[in-house]
Amino acid sequence: MAANNDGPAYQTDTLIAQDIDAYLQTHQHKTMLRFITCGSVDDGKSTLIGRLLYDSKMIFEDQLAALEADSKRVGTQGQEIDFALLVDGLAAEREQGITIDVAYRFFNTEKRKFIVADTPGHEQYTRNMVTGASTADLAIILVDARKGVLVQTRRHSYLANLVGIRNIVLAVNKMDLVDYSEEVFRTIVADYRQFAAQIGIEDFVAIPISGFKGDNIAARSDNMPWHAGPVLMDHLETVEIAADADIGKPFRMPVQWVNRPNLDFRGFSGLISAGTVKPGDPVRIVPSGKTSTIRSIVTFAGDLDEAQAGQSVTLTLADEVDCSRGSVIAAADNPPQTADQFEASIVWMADEPLLPGRSYWLKLATQTVAVSVHEPKYVVDVDTLDHLAAKTLELNEIGVAELATEKPITFVPFRDEEDRVSPTLGGFILIDRITNQTVAAGMLHFALRRSQNVHWQALDITRETRAALKNQAPRVVWFTGLSGSGKSTIANLVDKRLNRMNRHSFLLDGDNVRHGLNKDLGFTDADRIENVRRVGEVARLMSDAGLIVLTAFISPFQAERNMVRSMMADGEFVEVFIDTPLAVAEERDTKGLYAKARAGNLKNFTGIDSPYEPPQAPDIRIDTTAMTPEEAADMIVEHLLGW
Structure with a gap:
């Protein structure tokens, strides 16, 4: 039977729909606060977040039942619920009783939405704390009232300030374990204030709390009537978010991708990082320096009359300009x-x-x-x-x-x-x-x-001109392998063959270069990297002169060999792996280096106490146990000349 549109049921449904719509509108326009909890191990970070979730009624009944069961199983201080279990979701965390990863949780109140990152307290996982802090507007630095300010408290405060967090809350936790002592609280605040001033934290809000008991979390505690400041939840709901400051900066939008669905549309999509923009605004593309004006601001919901920091949009320009991923569209009169x-x-x-x-x-x-x-x-x-x-x-x-x-x-x-x-x-x-x-x-x-x-100087005589004069294609032939593998021997034979064929080549040998260009370098990993970098730069310049450059270096690390390859034009870098087993290389130890390394008289020797990373996909692999140096040289020359 159809409902009477004038009856109570219809009116009730209408009121409910209006209430839901009003709620959604209010919720949609709430501000979002991202914050982190940090501090030393076992300062109560996970317990605090669990308490915030509980007090904001963000726990479902089945979650609460599971939490109560887990709390009884692990045992707590006589309390029915262990709030830390809400956040310490990893099995390893529950076994060890510590947080080892960044746990993100969402909750909201009547006034604001929140994303909180529970960051690990152990020094070993400081990198995870940095990850959580990188997008946060506020940091809650927890201090155990029994322990005071510790090294990790200072470390996390330093990092929070370093990554630009300006809203700092010093939450002195576990006040119930020091009999809610005002003196203890004041001493910790004074100690922290002295350190904070040294690192540039000019202001912070100090709140005495007990995450376990709920004191000064969502409601003012009767146990600490001497505290006249805010309770934690009130402060989180009312603190000013610094994100609004980005709107007042000059306009910048890094281009994430070029939106080209058809030949009639070309837009540039990205997240506006600073400032505001409107159609007609003059802009400059950096680094190309080209200028244009904004034609339109396109979004999925329709074109906008204005966009600001924090919005993802697609901008169309009045002119066809050089702009691609990595470019920045910026205010024309104030570019980065x-x-x-x-x-x-x-x-x-x-x-x-x-x-x-x-x-x-x-x-x-x-x-x-x-x-x-x-x-x-x-x-x-x-x-x-x-x-x-x-x-x-x-x-x-x-x-x-x-x-x-x-x-x-x-x-x-x-x-x-x-x-x-x-x-x-x-x-x-x-x-x-x-x-x-x-x-x-x-x-x-x-x-x-x-x-x-320093600017690159354009030259009239190009590398192509120099190579054509020599009637050859420039190459960098990079011999790599263990000491004693035969790199220098084979490279020298290749050099002699090329010379007899009227090719212009030059051999850069590892030992010879260390007598001059690299005589200031030792054999630590860092010095080996610098050794290869310098030789790579010299080899590139020689290839610009049209030469076939041969280099014979151990060059133990794949990263540096890849770095040199990236310096050259496609196809010009030829990696030759002189593949010789360590035992065979030691047998050929004409210089006695392996013997010294085995005796402990030669440190950082590749293959003994310093690693060698063999090429995974060399252009040429020479197995010195299966061919002679002369055969290897012939094979390399044939590859270079395309025979």
Whole structure:
């Protein structure tokens, strides 16, 4: 039977629909606060987040029942619920009783939506803390009231400030275990304030809490009437979010991809990192420098009259200009800088230490370029804030170093003169080129002045002209293998054959180069990397002269051999692997080097106490146990000349 449109049922349904619509409208326009909890091991971070989820009624009945069962199974301090179990989801975490990964949780209240990252407290997992902090608006630094400010408290505070978090909450936890002592709280706050001032944290909010008991979390605690400040939830709901500051900056949008669904439409899609933009605004494409104006701002929901920082849009331009992924569309009268050499703060996040001079991938916004990092200027002792001399960066160390990219990149200093941060165009990550693992996060300070003063000089005589004069194609033939494998012997034979055929070649031998160009280098991993880099640069210049360049170096690391290959034009780099078993190489030990290394009198010797990474797909592989040096030389010459 059809419902009476004038009856109570219809009116009730209408009211419910209106209430739901009003709720959705209110929820849709709530602001979003991203925050992290950090501090030392067992300071109560997971318990605090569990309590926030519980107090904001974000736990379903089945979750609550499972939580109560788990709490009884693991046993708590006489309490029915162990809130930490809501967050410590990994089995390894429950077994060890610690958080080892970044756990993200979502919850909301009547006033605001939240995304919270529970970051690990153990020093070994500091890199995970940096991951959580990189997108946070606020950091809750927890301190165990019984222990006070610890080294990891200082480390996490330093990192939070380093990555640009300006809203800091000092939550002195477990106040129930110190009888809610005001004196204990005041002493910890004074201790933290002294350290915070040293690292540039000018202001923070201190709140005495008990995540376990719920004191000063969602409601004011009767156990601490002396605390006149806010309770934690009230502060999280009302704190100002610094994201609005991005709107007042000059317009920037890194281009993520060129949207070309058909021949009639060409737009540039990306996330606006700063400023506002409207149709008709003049813009400049960086680094090309071309200018145009905004024709339209396109979104899935329709064209916009204005867009601002934090929105993902597609921009169309009035002119056909050179613009692709990695370019930045910016305000025409205030574009960002471009440079290829910088000073930066680096947080090392890999188990293997930084190798100065090694080529890594640098990813900044939508730009990815090869980069080499120089030896650090210093590392920071986060406990004393002293600047310590260092040759490298180890896991979790924070240092300052210079770096050089293979080509100019578009950037904004991570922190400007007004102490505003620009993480999108100022923050970067480093990626290992072999494993594709993220090894570091960093913040650009400024471009080095010399990078602005050095420009590539165009020459009238090209490398093609020089090669044609010699009637040959330039090549870099890179011999690699263990000491004693026969690299120099075979390379010398190839050089002699090419010479007899009137080819213009030159042999760069590893030992010979160390008498001059590289006589200042030793045999550490870092020095080996620099040795190969220098030889690679020389080989590239010689190939520009039209020569066939032969190099005979151990060059133990695949990353550096790939780096040299990337310097050359396609097809010009020929990797020759002189494949000789270690036992055979030792038998040929005419210089006695293996014997010295075995006796411990020669350190960092490849194959003994320093690794060798054999090529996985060399252009030529020479098995010296199956062919003579003369046969190997003939094989290489035939490959070079295309016979």
